[in-house]
Amino acid sequence: MGGFSGESFWGWVVxxxxxxxxxxxxxxxxxxxxxxxxxxxxxxxxxxxxxxVPRGGGIALVPVALFAWIMLALAGLAPPATTAIAALAxxxxxxxxxxxxxxxxxxWRLAAHLLAAAVGVALLPGPLPVFQGLLPPxxxxxxxxxxxxxxxxxxNFMDGIDGITCVETIAIGFGTVxxxxxxxxxxxxxxxxxxxxxxALGFLxxxxxRAGIFLxxxxxxxxxxxxxxxxxxxxxxxxxxxxxxxxLYYLADSTVTLLRRxxxxxxxxxxxxxxxxxxxLASDGDHRAVLALIIGGNAALLILALVAIRWPWLAxxxxxxxxxxxxxxxxxRSRRATAPPL
Numbered sequence: 415m416g417g418f419s420g421e422s423f424w425g426w427v428v429x430x431x432x433x434x435x436x437x438x439x440x441x442x443x444x445x446x447x448x449x450x451x452x453x454x455x456x457x458x459x460x461x462x463x464x465x466x467v468p469r470g471g472g473i474a475l476v477p478v479a480l481f482a483w484i485m486l487a488l489a490g491l492a493p494p495a496t497t498a499i500a501a502l503a504x505x506x507x508x509x510x511x512x513x514x515x516x517x518x519x520x521x522w523r524l525a526a527h528l529l530a531a532a533v534g535v536a537l538l539p540g541p542l543p544v545f546q547g548l549l550p551p552x553x554x555x556x557x558x559x560x561x562x563x564x565x566x567x568x569x570n571f572m573d574g575i576d577g578i579t580c581v582e583t584i585a586i587g588f589g590t591v592x593x594x595x596x597x598x599x600x601x602x603x604x605x606x607x608x609x610x611x612x613x614a615l616g617f618l619x620x621x622x623x624r625a626g627i628f629l630x631x632x633x634x635x636x637x638x639x640x641x642x643x644x645x646x647x648x649x650x651x652x653x654x655x656x657x658x659x660x661x662l663y664y665l666a667d668s669t670v671t672l673l674r675r676x677x678x679x680x681x682x683x684x685x686x687x688x689x690x691x692x693x694x695l696a697s698d699g700d701h702r703a704v705l706a707l708i709i710g711g712n713a714a715l716l717i718l719a720l721v722a723i724r725w726p727w728l729a730x731x732x733x734x735x736x737x738x739x740x741x742x743x744x745x746x747r748s749r750r751a752t753a754p755p756l
Contacts, residue, residue, distance in 0.1 A: 480636075
């Protein structure tokens with residue numbers, strides 16, 4: 415990379431540090447405000463916590479990250495569509511905040527996610543279609559929209575234990591930076607990724623087990639949208655394999671769980687405790703132990719995403735094995751809760 419110019423030092427160092435510090439500070443303020451307003455996540459049968467915890471902490475993280483994205487775009491240090499993507503994420507955050515305060519029908523939420531994804535797909539800069547020419551252009555856009563909308567929802571579904579979505583966002587953010595730099599692609603895609611990871615890192619201080627605040631839909635939904643945008647940018651630059659590998663644990667856990675629930679004819683859009691990580695937590699309630707497994711799995715996926723730049727099919731095969739191993743370890747923990755005493 416050579417030495418830092420003034421612009422690169424601002425983008426690579428000052429902005430991420432400022433985002434991390436601002437999120438860390440504002441989350442403490444938001445936590446006290448949510449407590450005073452009694453905007454709390456009370457434990458129920460399907461919950462993974464035992465006491466009421468403020469929810470909606472995304473009101474501290476998301477605005478900071480979006481402001482940073484807009485500043486990077488105005489400085490020419492982010493892709494041209496970044497401001498529009500930030501605007502779409504803002505709309506999703508407002509809708510999700512309303513959902514945190516009440517109960518928005520699943521159909522309306524899904525419609526908002528599909529619309530935001532469709533507009534976002536139209537803003538992708540290329541040069542390649544996301545599915546690398548395997549589909550005709552129109553089908554490529556339709557498939558990408560549906561995939562992105564699913565990713566937004568699974569990000570929300572997977573936010574069920576302390577720290578998990580922050581850890582995933584950090585892994586995707588730093589992974590995007592590493593892949594972009596190693597592959598020699600447009601560095602402007604890396605800077606928003608770095609700032610998003612920095613914001614998640616700041617929030618993680620409050621969300622680490624035992625969590626003092628939850629993201630809520632206002633946090634998880636926009637984070638899923640923004641993380642999905644970063645991954646689609648990678649794919650549109652020809653890095654389809656790394657873009658699939660980085661979020662592969664979230665994709666696998668959520669998709670397998672969804673298919674199981676559909677097969678059992680359950681109301682799959684409702685909250686539940688069927689994910690691999692949720693069942694693993696049931697053995698002893700140790701959020702940190704489950705999170706350690708997921709962090710280890712994500713670290714392996716990040717390394718394999720870098721391998722995929724040179725050997726995509728080999729890396730994809732190894733990533734599938736790594737995720738299968740992680741799911742097996744989580745399932746093994748879950749069986750401890752149901753195994754009869756010796």
